[in-house]
Amino acid sequence: MLATHNPHYKQGTDVIVARRTCDNNSKVLLANALAKINWSSLYRIELCEDMTKCFYNSVNALFDEY
Numbered sequence: 058m059l060a061t062h063n064p065h066y067k068q069g070t071d072v073i074v075a076r077r078t079c080d081n082n083s084k085v086l087l088a089n090a091l092a093k094i095n096w097s098s099l100y101r102i103e104l105c106e107d108m109t110k111c112f113y114n115s116v117n118a119l120f121d122e123y
Contacts, residue, residue: 083123099112099115
């Protein structure tokens with residue numbers, strides 16, 4: 058892979074790339090964890106922005122775990 062022109066890139070420096078694994082076992086565990094979440098507290102949140110933050114925080118935490 059070759060980098061395009063980037064004025065902030067210094068040749069010879071390490072570039073760290075983080076990614077999540079995507080194996081079948083992790084997908085099954087994630088699906089099971091999502092199915093077991095009790096979303097009732099989410100429905101009681103009044104502001105849409107707060108509800109969205111709560112949802113994304115919950116899902117992202119599971120993504121990080123599985």
